[in-house]
Amino acid sequence: MIVKGMVIIMADVLLDVQHLTHFFKINKNITIKAVDDISFQIRKGEIFGLVGESGSGKSTAARCIMNVYRPVSGKVIYKGINTCDPVEFRQNKKLLQTSRQFIFQDSTSSLNGRMKVEDIIAEPMQIHHVRPKRGTLRSEAEFQLYYVGLDKSYLDKYPYELSGGMRQRVAIARALSMEPELLVADEPIAALDVSIQAQIINLFKHLQKEHGFSILFIAHDLAVVKYLCDRVGVMYHGRLVEVAPTEELFENPKHPYTKALLSAIPVPDPRLERVKGAVN
Amino acid sequence: MDERFVQVGIRPVTALPVQEKKQYKDKPIFSMTVFMVIAMGCLFCNFFITKDPAYMDLYNTNAAPGAEFYFGTDAMGRDIFSMIWYGGRISLFIGFFASVISTVAAIVFGVFSGLAPKWADDCLMRFTEIFLSIPSLLLVIMIQAILGKANVFSISFVIGITSWTSIAKVVRTEVKQIRDSEYVIAARCMGAGFFRIMWRHLTPNFISSIMFMVVMNIRAAMAAEATLSFMGMGLPLEVISWGSMLSLAERSLLSGAWWIILVPGVFLVMTLLCITDIGNYLRKSVNNRRSNL
Amino acid sequence: MRHKNIFLYYIQKFIVFVLSVLVLSVVVFYVSRLAPGDPLYSYYGDRVEKMSDSEREWAENQLGLNEPIHIQYIHWFANAIRGNFGISYKYKTDVIKIIGGRLPNTLILGGIGFVLIYVLALGLGILCTWYEDKWPDRLLCKIGTVTSCIPEFWLSIALIFLFSIKLKLLPSSGAYSIGNGENVIDRISHLTLPMTVVVVSHLWYYAYMIRNKLLEEVRTEYVLLAKSKGLSKKNILFKHCLRNIVPSYLSIMAISVPHILGGTYIVETVFSYPGIGTLSYESARYQDYNMLMALCILSGALVILCNIVVQIVNERIDPRMKKDEGLQVSEVIEIG
Numbered sequence: 001m002i003v004k005g006m007v008i009i010m011a012d013v014l015l016d017v018q019h020l021t022h023f024f025k026i027n028k029n030i031t032i033k034a035v036d037d038i039s040f041q042i043r044k045g046e047i048f049g050l051v052g053e054s055g056s057g058k059s060t061a062a063r064c065i066m067n068v069y070r071p072v073s074g075k076v077i078y079k080g081i082n083t084c085d086p087v088e089f090r091q092n093k094k095l096l097q098t099s100r101q102f103i104f105q106d107s108t109s110s111l112n113g114r115m116k117v118e119d120i121i122a123e124p125m126q127i128h129h130v131r132p133k134r135g136t137l138r139s140e141a142e143f144q145l146y147y148v149g150l151d152k153s154y155l156d157k158y159p160y161e162l163s164g165g166m167r168q169r170v171a172i173a174r175a176l177s178m179e180p181e182l183l184v185a186d187e188p189i190a191a192l193d194v195s196i197q198a199q200i201i202n203l204f205k206h207l208q209k210e211h212g213f214s215i216l217f218i219a220h221d222l223a224v225v226k227y228l229c230d231r232v233g234v235m236y237h238g239r240l241v242e243v244a245p246t247e248e249l250f251e252n253p254k255h256p257y258t259k260a261l262l263s264a265i266p267v268p269d270p271r272l273e274r275v276k277g278a279v280n
Numbered sequence: 281m282d283e284r285f286v287q288v289g290i291r292p293v294t295a296l297p298v299q300e301k302k303q304y305k306d307k308p309i310f311s312m313t314v315f316m317v318i319a320m321g322c323l324f325c326n327f328f329i330t331k332d333p334a335y336m337d338l339y340n341t342n343a344a345p346g347a348e349f350y351f352g353t354d355a356m357g358r359d360i361f362s363m364i365w366y367g368g369r370i371s372l373f374i375g376f377f378a379s380v381i382s383t384v385a386a387i388v389f390g391v392f393s394g395l396a397p398k399w400a401d402d403c404l405m406r407f408t409e410i411f412l413s414i415p416s417l418l419l420v421i422m423i424q425a426i427l428g429k430a431n432v433f434s435i436s437f438v439i440g441i442t443s444w445t446s447i448a449k450v451v452r453t454e455v456k457q458i459r460d461s462e463y464v465i466a467a468r469c470m471g472a473g474f475f476r477i478m479w480r481h482l483t484p485n486f487i488s489s490i491m492f493m494v495v496m497n498i499r500a501a502m503a504a505e506a507t508l509s510f511m512g513m514g515l516p517l518e519v520i521s522w523g524s525m526l527s528l529a530e531r532s533l534l535s536g537a538w539w540i541i542l543v544p545g546v547f548l549v550m551t552l553l554c555i556t557d558i559g560n561y562l563r564k565s566v567n568n569r570r571s572n573l
Numbered sequence: 574m575r576h577k578n579i580f581l582y583y584i585q586k587f588i589v590f591v592l593s594v595l596v597l598s599v600v601v602f603y604v605s606r607l608a609p610g611d612p613l614y615s616y617y618g619d620r621v622e623k624m625s626d627s628e629r630e631w632a633e634n635q636l637g638l639n640e641p642i643h644i645q646y647i648h649w650f651a652n653a654i655r656g657n658f659g660i661s662y663k664y665k666t667d668v669i670k671i672i673g674g675r676l677p678n679t680l681i682l683g684g685i686g687f688v689l690i691y692v693l694a695l696g697l698g699i700l701c702t703w704y705e706d707k708w709p710d711r712l713l714c715k716i717g718t719v720t721s722c723i724p725e726f727w728l729s730i731a732l733i734f735l736f737s738i739k740l741k742l743l744p745s746s747g748a749y750s751i752g753n754g755e756n757v758i759d760r761i762s763h764l765t766l767p768m769t770v771v772v773v774s775h776l777w778y779y780a781y782m783i784r785n786k787l788l789e790e791v792r793t794e795y796v797l798l799a800k801s802k803g804l805s806k807k808n809i810l811f812k813h814c815l816r817n818i819v820p821s822y823l824s825i826m827a828i829s830v831p832h833i834l835g836g837t838y839i840v841e842t843v844f845s846y847p848g849i850g851t852l853s854y855e856s857a858r859y860q861d862y863n864m865l866m867a868l869c870i871l872s873g874a875l876v877i878l879c880n881i882v883v884q885i886v887n888e889r890i891d892p893r894m895k896k897d898e899g900l901q902v903s904e905v906i907e908i909g
Binding site for chain 3: 410416419422557
């Protein structure tokens with residue numbers, strides 16, 4: 001298979017999305033095509049970025065991949081399992097639910113406000129009856145918390161007692177506690193302050209190096225994607241208009257929408273900015 | 281894991297300040313005290329009651345309150361003072377137990393209905409409406425008849441099973457509001473089952489909005505027990521509760537023994553009043569914003 | 574187009590109503606027959622004990638009691654559809670006739686009670702809103718809480734003790750003195766105590782609901798606007814706020830029907846008032862199946878009708894209320 005002049009060995013592919021389509025029915029007359037026939041692959045150990053403006057269907061695609069929504073048509077093949085097929089999903093339920101983890105945009109609502117950090121992190125282990133590697137669930141949670149850079153004194157805190165960045169770290173710790181092979185991060189930094197964004201991105205990069213898992217990283221900020229991702233897909237109105245390795249995409253964008261997006265990246269230099277404006 | 285890896289992008293963590301204790305202002309201290317006194321008195325009645333509550337002193341039937349019988353005796357010569365504390369246990373127990381039954385039923389039903397697809401939800405709600413439309417008195421009589429002779433557990437069950445619908449409706453509305461929040465989706469992605477989502481994720485988040493109704497259900501259950509026993513469908517005379525004590529009230533009307541009516545009634549009403557006061561405290565007050573009028 | 578839709582809408586509501594009553598009848602039929610107990614007792618009284626087996630069989634046959642339950646239900650249903658609800662085992666007369674004789678009594682007690690409760694509740698609600706957090710409001714709230722905590726049966730007993738036994742002012746039972754059925758004053762004196770209990774034990778419950786609705790209304794922004802335009806307090810409260818709570822008021826009224834109905838049942842039983850309440854109590858206790866069915870369907874249909882009225886009010890009259898967010902009885906319907 002040849003994509004943009006690059007050979008992908010099929011055995012390397014972890015997640016294969018084929019012609020994924022999802023509609024939302026608002027009422028009898030109005031149907032919204034949230035995701036319209038998108039296809040891409042994610043290889044093992046790769047960080048794949050998915051960018052696009054708000055409402056372009058990035059989150060819907062992520063949720064279809066994670067079996068939150070059942071797509072109208074198309075396939076999502078993870079490790080040779082078609083997760084969109086209910087029978088196949090049920091047969092491989094445990095594998096799918098442990099080795100793929102989801103990180104949400106808004107850590108305020110993705111963490112249950114009535115549970116302590118310890119319980120939040122330990123929850124996936126409890127659900128799947130995984131025996132904690134470090135003895136008790138608490139020590140395991142403590143380790144995961146340390147791993148994402150938080151002190152163990154936070155174990156007994158409730159999410160509302162933490163700042164946005166800390167909460168997102170807790171969400172990441174929860175995802176990591178199952179040692180996933182695929183991490184789907186749905187705009188994990190969009191709700192954070194700029195300075196915290198940098199910390200979390202560095203954390204992602206670091207964790208990926210340590211663990212070697214694949215990440216589907218959804219963002220609307222191209223600068224972040226450029227820094228973090230190996231390959232990038234650009235979504236526009238529910239369609240995947242361009243997929244390319246990051247450098248290639250940034251140097252030589254093919255699709256007009258990609259070009260427009262790139263020109264919208266702010267340059268932290270007023271003179272350069274002016275020049276860029278003149279070019280366009 | 282080993283210490284090899286480096287932490288990245290981390291701000292120094294400072295120790296968190298210890299939280300101050302919550303203020304106990306505006307709490308219904310008076311009601312809580314009275315309720316605790318009654319509840320404790322019932323619980324530890326063995327230490328201070330003067331007579332055997334079940335003993336029938338046939339020489340002293342319908343005796344007026346006095347030095348020997350503080351609250352008088354009933355038509356069968358039993359000491360009302362002892363019976364009040366002794367019987368309060370059963371009344372309180374029925375109140376709590378029936379409330380637990382109805383709350384659990386309401387949560388299971390409400391969560392199920394709230395999470396179910398629209399058609400199933402419609403059917404379930406229609407079902408509750410039909411269930412509600414049978415006069416509850418008749419429903420209680422019929423269910424009690426199926427269960428056979430009344431005892432403490434069967435009467436709690438009957439009261440619980442006939443009073444869950446209004447809580448279930450509130451639970452359903454609440455669940456509909458929070459079922460699409462991301463933590464529920466996250467739990468589902470992790471593979472949490474229906475009951476886990478219900479108990480760990482949904483219930484803690486709506487419990488505060490039904491707490492008032494749960495407390496009020498205790499009150500309603502106690503009143504219901506008294507009503508049923510009074511009408512002769514609840515606990516038999518030999519099982520002492522405030523309700524079964526009051527079932528003698530109608531007969532005492534003619535003998536003029538007002539204490540048989542008054543004493544259990546006052547205890548019952550006081551307890552209900554305290555529970556109501558505590559319940560009202562739990563209810564979200566509308567008065568937290570200023571009136572524009 | 575719109576007109577047709579409204580027509581369809583009411584047709585749909587009507588179908589829902591009929592189906593609900595049908596399901597209700599099935600449920601009551603099965604539940605009542607599940608209960609152990611001998612229905613022959615209510616028909617033959619003590620003679621049942623002296624019956625031989627063959628006599629028993631004949632009697633059961635006569636009353637159609639030895640067939641499987643679903644066949645019995647079909648028989649019952651076929652008759653009921655033609656308006657024939659069978660005969661009461663206890664009174665040995667047509668069920669409809671007995672209910673017809675008792676119904677006016679209950680309608681007088683429940684109906685007047687209902688109207689009184691709602692007029693007074695609205696008045697109290699307005700009073701409390703007007704004097705919010707001042708002494709009249711606080712006093713009323715305190716008194717109201719106490720009255721709503723007194724169980725109906727106990728209040729009845731206490732009132733009987735006080736007014737009938739001690740003061741000998743009012744009669745303690747029945748709807749009229751024997752041979753005095755036409756005397757209006759006699760009727761009223763018999764009605765006073767039960768009516769007092771019905772009104773007192775339900776009044777605050779609804780007055781409080783109306784008060785809270787009004788208080789919510791008073792906290793909206795348009796009240797501030799009206800005030801800033803210089804409208805008087807009276808004007809705002811009576812012309813604007815009151816009009817806006819009318820839909821909620823109607824919903825509360827409709828929802829309260831089963832509650833007040835149940836309350837009159839208990840009051841009737843305590844006062845031996847010859848109404849539907851005493852009748853249902855007897856029929857359920859003594860397995861008077863036909864009577865029980867007819868009564869359950871009567872009161873059930875009324876309640877279901879009220880629920881549908883609430884839905885219509887929520888969906889049609891008040892456009893602010895969405896389908897799912899309509900008024901909920903946010904309180905506990907007590908037994909009775």
